Amino acid sequence: METLANLESFVRSAESGSFSAAARRLGLTPAAVSRNVALLERNLGVRLFMRSTRGLTLSEAGERFRHSVQGGLDSIQEAIADIKVNAGQPAGVLKLSAAPGFGMDYLLPLMPAFLERYPGVIPDWVFDSRPLDLIAGGFDAAIGAGFELPPGMVARELARIHLIAVAAPALLQGKRRPKDPSGLAEFPNVVIRSPLTGRLRTQVMRNHAGAEVTAKQRAIMLVNDPDALSRAVVLGLGVGLIPVPHAAPHLESGALVRLLPNWYGDVGAVSLYFTSQKLLPAKTRVFIDFVVEAFRAQHIARQLSAR
Template sequence: METLANLESFVKSAELQSFSEAARRLGLTPAAVSRNVAMLERNLGVRLLQRSTRRITLTEAGERFLDSIGASLDTLQSAIEETSSGAAEPAGVLKVSLSPTVGPAYILPLLPEFLRRYPRVRPEWHFEIRQVDLVREGYDLAIGGGFELTPGIVARAIAPAHIVAVASPAYTRDVALPAHPDDLRNLRGVVMRGTATGRIRKWTLQGPNGDKATAAINEDIVMNDPASMRDAARLGLGVAMLALPDVLPDLADGRLVRLLPEWHADAGTISLYYASRRLLPGKTRVFIDFVIEEFRQLSYAQTFDATKDTSKAIVLAVKQR
């Protein structure tokens, strides 16, 4: 009968293609992980991993075995964690990847209440604009938008991700305000070059009566993240296309104004991303449920909707700060 440690060592080593990285995730030494895998191979009578000086790879038998036990091992680990920590008291490190704009503004303020309810959970939060590999990098979940769903990853939408045109009041005083997305070509533009694609994002705006038009924004200033674009717009450097939740506090303070208020681009949703499994670890499950409930209580789905009355959204943003 194989021990859970042997199976965990094999699965982590296969996923991460490294005994050293698997050891770090499991809290073991590389030698112990290698020994566990070797014991598993000896008991099964088949080689599961090919070792080299640079990395390890699955054999054909290893691929079949990993496919067979992966979901079952997740279920067993979750059941053990639920039982050992107690269903009413989730515990452990909660590693989360968050958008550097939505995360600090809307998720971080929820943390005090979450920790009051679940004091044995230890947050490890990373604020980043890249799409992380939840499994390989050991994340429990990610919060943001625009993730490409890979096999085994699910997404739960919590609010829309609508893009709007904004600029500073100082900049708009000296220019003719646009009445149509085509008019943006007459203004300075602050745009973003995607780190993954290397391309500047183009937006198709939706307007009244179902009209659609490309935002004719100029590429006068190029940034590599939304926060920098927002800062540039605040300084009066031009017009930026940004997610509505990222600029609601600025609209509330009057540091930015929304242009083309009847137009927006749909960038999908702000979602919770996590590995699909029958039994989620208690720490992950309660955090997901907590965030969904808080977003519902705070009406964030309505607040972040660019088709709603922006003035009402701004009032909500002010009250919730």
């Protein structure tokens, strides 16, 4: 009879394609995970992985075996996790990721209430705008947009990301405001590159009636970060298509004004990313529930909407 440690080492290595990444998830050393998998292969008499300098690839037998054992392993670990959740308070270091601006404006303000409720949990925040490998990085959860969803990860939508056209008041002095997004080309624009592809984004905007028009932008400067985009536009360098959460404080202070108030761009969802819903440690489960409830109670999705 194979041990749970051997089976778990195999399944997590298969999900991440790496003994090192599996070790971080399991709290073991890479050598221990490799040893567990090797013992499993020896006992079964088959090679489960094809090993190379680029990582691990499941063999044909390994793929069949993973398919057979995954469900049973999940059920066992779900039962173990349930016992642990009900046996005591959530505790431990909780590694989290979020984009700097969004994280500091919308997630850090939730932390006092979270820590008061769960004093045994220590949030370890990594603020980074770049897409991260959540499994290889050992993250318990991440909040953001544009993450690839590898096997073993799920995403729970929190809100939609809307872009609006904004500019510094001084930039608009003596100029006629555009009637629709195509008119943005009459102004200098600060344009953001996609952090995933490095390409310039072509944004289709829609109005409340459902009409769609492509925003035409005459770029005078390029950036790769929404915080940098916001600051450049506040400095009066040009018009920018800025996510609502980045534009909101500047609109409230008067540093920016909104052009085309009936138009917005929908660029996707901001989501909460975490590992398989059935296998969450208590610290991760309570964090997810807390954030989802806070977004609902504080109407944060409405605050992020351009509509």
